[in-house]
Amino acid sequence: MADRGQYLFAVARGLDPQQLGDVSGLRDAAIQVLEHRGLQAVTCSVDLAEFGEEALRRNLESLPWLEGVARAHDDVVQATALVATTAPMRLVTICSDEASVRARLDEWYDGLATALDRVEGCHEWSVKTFAAPAPDSGDDAAPKDASGAAYLARKRARASDQRAAADAAAQVADVVHQELGRRARAVRRLAPQDPRLTEFPGTMVLNGAYLVDDGSRETFRSVAEDLASRYPDAGIDIRGPWPPYSFATLD
C-alpha cells in the first residue's frame, strides 16, 4: 500500500469546515479539518511517492508541477481565509499522519496563536514601485561623438543621470513604504522581483507587503492610489486583498 502523508495548507481559528464549500485538496483528495486546542488544521492526504523527500527534490524543480501545486495550495488557503482567521502554511509542509499534525500544532502553538492574533481581521496588500527603465537607446540614435573627450563627457553625464534617477526612485520607495506603513498593522519589505519573471518592465525598487485591518481598507487603498498619482513615474502597482501570507510565518 502506498505511503501517505498529511499535507498542511493552513491553520485557522473559528473555522466551520462546512463553510469551506467544495474546494478540494491536491490531486482531488478531500480536505480534512483537524480540530486541536481551538485551532483547525486544514489538510489533505497526499501520496509520498509524489510528496516525499526524494520525489520533492525532483518535483520542486519542475515549473509546471510547482505552479499546479502552488495554485491548488492557494485555492485552499483562500477558501479558508474567506471564512476564518487563517495562518497560511508555506508550500509542502507535510506530516506523516494525523497524530503528527497534532504534535506539530502543539509544538507551534504559541507561535500560531500569536500569528493568528496578528492577522485577525486583516488582509495582505502588495504595493510595488519601480524605477523607469534606463533610456539608453537614445545613444544609438545620437550622432557619433566628435572626439574622444566628447565621448567621455557623454558617458559621464549618462552615469550621473543614472545615479540621480536611482536615488530618486529609492526615495520615492521609502516615502511610499512609510506612508502606507502608517495605515497598516504590520509591514514587510520583500526582495524586489526580477523583471524577467514579472510583467513589469522596469527595475522593481519596492516590493512591499502590508497587513491592513479590514476596517482601514478603504483608507489604505485611497492613500495608495493617491501616492500612485503623486508619483506617476514610479509605476506604483497595488494588489489585494490577499490572505496574510507574509505575516503568518513562524520563524
Add this chain to the structure above:
Amino acid sequence: MDERRHSLTQRLETDPESVERDLFKLVLTVVELVRQLMEAQALRRVEEGDLTDEQVEGLGQGLMHLEEAMDELKARYDLTTADLNIDLGPLGTLLSE
C-alpha cells in the same frame, strides 16, 4: 517570460549551433564586463582631473572604438546587452547597464 523553461534546472543545449552561440555569448559577456570596468575607471580618472587633454582624448577614442567593436560583435550574433547579462542572485546582475 518569453523564454520560460519547463524545468527549473536547465541542462546545456546539445544542439551544436546553440553550443557555439552560448559559448560566444559567454565570451562576449566577459569582454563586455571588462569594457564597462575600463570605461568606469576612465571616467573616474577624468573626474579626478589629473589627466592631460591628450590623455583624455586618447582614452575616449580607445573606448569609443571598443564600444563600436562590441556593437559589431553583438550584431553579428543578434545579441543585445541585456542578453549578455548574467544574474548573480543576491549580488545583483553582472553588468550594470
Add this chain to the structure above:
Amino acid sequence: MSDSLPARREGQALAQISLVDLLDRLLGAGVVVAGDVVISLSGVDLVQIRLNAVITTVREDMPAPLTAGRGDRRG
C-alpha cells in the same frame, strides 16, 4: 494606475495573485532568475535547506522501524 483591484467574485478568491508573488510567499525564499535560462529559488541550496526542514519534520514523525511492541503501524 493599474486596474489591479478586481471585484470579489461570489464565494471565490479574494483577489488574483500572480505566480511570482505566490511563489515568493509560499516558498519564502524569493524567486530569482539565475544565469539566463534557469529559474532557481534563491540558489538551489535554500530550497534544499527548506526541504531538509520539511524532511526533518516528516522523519521525526516517521515511526521507528519495527521494534518490539510497536508493530501496529504498517500498511
